Amino acid sequence: QVQLVQSGSEVKKPGASVKLSCKASGYPFTSYPINWVRQAPGQGLEWMGWISTHSGNPTYAQGFTGRFVFSLDTSVGTAYLQINTLKGEDTAVYYCARPGILDTFDIWGQGTMVTVSS
C-alpha cells in the first residue's frame, strides 16, 4: 500500500546535526513532491517546505531557511531532512507528507521525534 516510513527517534546535543529519512513505497516516487512538517511538543503543525522529487529542487518556508536541508535519493525512493547546528527549540516531531491529486496531504509518515538536549 501507499506509505511513507520515517526513521527512528533521535537524541542529539545542541550544535550537532541530524539527518532524518522518509522512505516512500506503493507509488512512483517521482510523481509526487515530499513536504516536511514540524510539530513541537504540545504545539501545532508548521509547514517547513517541500522538495520536488522530479527535479530535486527544495523550497523552504519562512523560518526554515539556513539550517534545514531537504534532499533526495531517488534510487531508493527516499527523502531526507537534515537539520544543522541543532538548538533546543528544534525538539519536535518531524513529519514527511505527500500531497495527493487534490494537493492536500493524503499520506503522512509516522513522524520522527528529535530531542535536542545537553
Added chain:
Amino acid sequence: DIQMTQSPSTLSASVGDRVTITCRASQSINSWLAWYQQKPGRVPDLLIYKASTLESGVPSRFSGSGSGTEFTLTISGLQPDDIATYYCQYYNSYPYMYSFGQGTIVEIK
C-alpha cells in the same frame, strides 16, 4: 505569506452539541482550505478539502463552509470519538504553498 488564524484555541462542549470552529485567512484564498483532525499521538487525518468537500469515509456530522477569508468547520452532534485537535490548512499548488492554523482543541465538558 498567507497567515491562518483559528478560533477558539480550546473548545469544551457536551456530547451531542453542535460545535463550530472558525478559520480566517490573511487574504483571500478562494476555497483552497482543508481541515485535519489530529488525535493525541496520532498523525493528522484529512476531514475536508476545498472548504466544504468531505473526504471519503469521514462521518457526515462533519461539515465545512466558507470562501475567501472566512471558513468554518462544524461538528453536528459531538461524539466522544471527536476529541482531538483540529487544524485548518491553506493549500496551493504550482508552486506548492501551505499554511496551517494554530489548531483548536476540542474537549468534552
